[in-house]
Amino acid sequence: MRRRVLIAGLFHxxxxxxxxxxxxxxxxxxxGNEFFAARGDGSPLAGVLEIADERGWDVIPTIDARATPSGTVEDNTFEQFWSELRPAAESALQQGIAGIYLxxxxxxxxxxxxxxxGELARRLRALARGDEVSxxxxxxxxxxxxxxxxxxxxxxxxxxxxxHTDACEAARDGARLLDRVMTSDRWPVTLHAAPGIVWPPTGVSTQDEPMRVLEELARDIERTHPDIxxxxxxxxxxxxxTPDTGVSFTAVTFGDPAEARHALQSLCDEATRRREQGNVVPLSLDSVLPAIQAEVARGETPVLIVEPSDNIGGGAPGDLTHVFRALVANQIGNSAVVINDPIAVAKLRSKPIGWIGSLTFGGRSDPRFDSPVTYEVELLSTSDGQFTLEDRHSHLASMCGVQIDMGPCAVVKHAGIRVLLTSRKTPPFDLGQLRSQGIIPESLSVIGVKAAVAHRQAYDPITKHSHTVNTLGPCTSDLRSLPFEQIRRPIFPLDRS
Ligand SMILES: [Zn+2]
Structure with a gap:
């Protein structure tokens, strides 16, 4: 029998x-049918549609809303989303559905x-009124x-x-699991455990401890417990x-909940043993510059300067000028940075290529962290900022699909340092970002990257050295410096015991 499945998305x-x-x-x-335009684009939505086709689901597409990371979402955004999803869900439930995929x-x-x-799941569960809708x-x-x-x-x-090179694959696995639940005569439960830890983005690459070993342990549990x-x-x-901010683990089990609970406890114990490993606070920019200069002098390039405090993928404005100013002050030419500044791009719009003059750019977002800088620059190029991902399985594909829009862009140069000015902040997760604007990343001495770890898939293969630095910015890795109010206490590293 064909299974009817409602699909919706809310991503921020x-x-x-x-x-x-x-x-x-x-x-x-x-x-509605706009969902199907995602087919084959490498996004999670593409992943679920693929399995839906394979398993012969009747898909009921409703609404999918997504935005890049940014500040607190207005309440009416959630209610707007719900006001569109609710009638679609009610009518689908009336006609009968087997599952909801989010x-x-x-x-x-x-x-x-x-x-x-949690609110969305609770409202959907209430609409379904205890029907066995997974x-x-x-x-x-x-x-x-x-x-x-x-x-x-x-x-x-x-x-x-x-x-997140596996976002589409995880979406496919989620669809396969939902299919299994819908066709099983057993109803699974999801268990949850949290060890009282929060880690900065710099500490949670799955190529490093503690995440590498935690993911390995999770796969071990799946292999050795057939019911989980x-x-x-x-x-x-x-x-x-928020009260729920922090490391957590969940397990979906068709079997004895006690067995799954025990497995989750082993993950909590391992995370607690390794909690210091995940609390990665980088060195200051100034302290790593001598090493960078030496690497450039030896021709061991490109060298990456990774600036997680202005991590666009983590919601930062992408306009901080700390790294650009350090490159200028230390005369490190043949380098490049990307700075989001639609005002500066608009100022350059009327200028001819080759124009040389004074430009004020960057540092506009928050006076607590930076202020705009003014330098004499040469205008090298302008563009509409559209590019196609070179790596269709990149982290960026998981968020935006493969067609990226940086808004109107301009490339300027000062003292050998190229600045790609964008109008829409764009995470540096794909080399096509620079190459599409005439900047060849492999040929540069130093590249400034506003990210924590998600740039690595793109940049590691071409990079000789990488330095993650601590600068002043909203995505600082020093969590103890942030004014937490809602998070559930005690929690590591805010409360060290
Ligand atoms: Zn993520």
């Missing part, structure tokens, strides 16, 4: 320490709803997952890799200050 990683608010207009929204992030927060994903889908590894969310759902699978369908490891998103 919310940085609650930013002063900005994220309105409904910041979300790109697909409705494409979620897991670290969203609105002005008054600290756990919108709720499943896919979640980001950075989700701050609540017990309430976990217990209201049956079939969620989280990304297992950071950088999936074990998810959530590294947490430290810049969303």
């Amino acid at each position: 990683e919310t940085h609650t320490f930013l002063t900005e608010r994220t309105p409904w207009s910041a979300f790109s929204v697909r409705r 494409v979620l992030h897991g670290a969203m927060a609105t002005e008054t709803i600290s756990d919108p994903e 709720i499943g889908g896919v979640l980001d590894l950075h989700g701050n997952i609540s017990r309430e969310f976990a217990e209201a759902t049956q079939a969620f699978v989280a990304y297992r890799k950071n950088p 369908a999936v074990v998810n490891v959530f590294a947490s998103y430290s810049f969303a200050d």
